[in-house]
Amino acid sequence: MRSTLIRSLSMAALSVAFAGAASAAGYPDKPITFVVPSAAGGSPDVLSRLITTQIARDTGATMVVENRPGAAGNIGIALIKRAAPDGYTVGYGNINTLAVNRSLFKRLPYDVDKDLTPVAHMFDLYNALIVPADSPVTSVQDLIDRARKEPGRLSYGASGVGTTGHMGGELFKSMAKLDVMFIPYNGGPAAIQDLLGGRLDYLFVNTSEAAPLVKSGKVRAIGVSSLKRLSLMPDVPTLDE
Structure with missing residues (x-):
């Protein structure tokens, strides 16, 4: 067995x-x-x-x-x-x-x-692309433009190597042809703390983690990885948008 x-x-x-x-x-x-x-x-x-x-x-x-x-x-x-x-x-x-x-x-x-x-399918999760609340970046295009103007200077994190935040970040990096640094963390909370502390420029995190941070005004969500907008964050555009 x-x-x-x-x-x-x-x-x-x-x-x-x-x-x-x-x-x-x-x-x-x-x-x-x-x-x-x-x-x-x-x-x-x-x-x-x-x-x-x-x-x-x-x-x-x-x-x-x-x-x-x-x-x-x-x-x-x-x-x-x-x-x-x-x-x-x-x-x-x-x-x-x-x-x-x-x-x-x-x-x-x-x-x-x-x-x-x-045994059973438990739940489906999507990722949100978030930046610090005081970041000058207000859209995905803003982030792309800034990263291209400052190659090698921006960094993003994820809750570990191979996580959806990491894979999504690398896919985003590849599709937008960006030169940014990836920093892995031992769990999402540690990565979020560094984002809030200004040690990261952006982060891909599960929407269930991002939503309360967005609601409290601590971070700004500029995109979600779903094909359609989510009821959890209806004002946040999809990355496709």
Whole structure:
């Protein structure tokens, strides 16, 4: 039996799965560890905690969230792989740990196809391109123009190598033909702090992290990665726009 991985929510599906197991074999009779392979405070952590809270409420199970960031998520996923396949260690995986890392690393400490079992789709996330609130940049074109005028001087960050923020940033850099520096962080909160502190010029972050910062006036969102504008930030244009 392979270790269990909750991939990326059908809350009903998860609740039914846990409730079904409980009624069939007295499961669970001890706490279930839910591994999040990223830092506390980021979108994966916050959303995973919302989900595990709901699972606990619906099924009566005790859910313990354990953050294991590092190595682009590989540390946390490897922990899931090494756990006993008894249903008491589950976790969160995303496009980075399940797909992108296969291309970034020569060797992974886990085999996605052989070592992990997907249980349910959890949620879909988009990225927002944000700049500090006091930045002179007010649009994507402004950012492109500034980067071209100051080659090699602007920097952007992301919550780790291989994350959607990193991949999106590199795609943006390539398409716009920009010379900018990428700085990886061990989690989104650290990258956001450096953006707020003026140590980064822009950042691609999940919209769930960006929205409250935009609402509070701490940052300015100049684009979202979705094909259509998002109800979460209806005034922010898509990058295509």
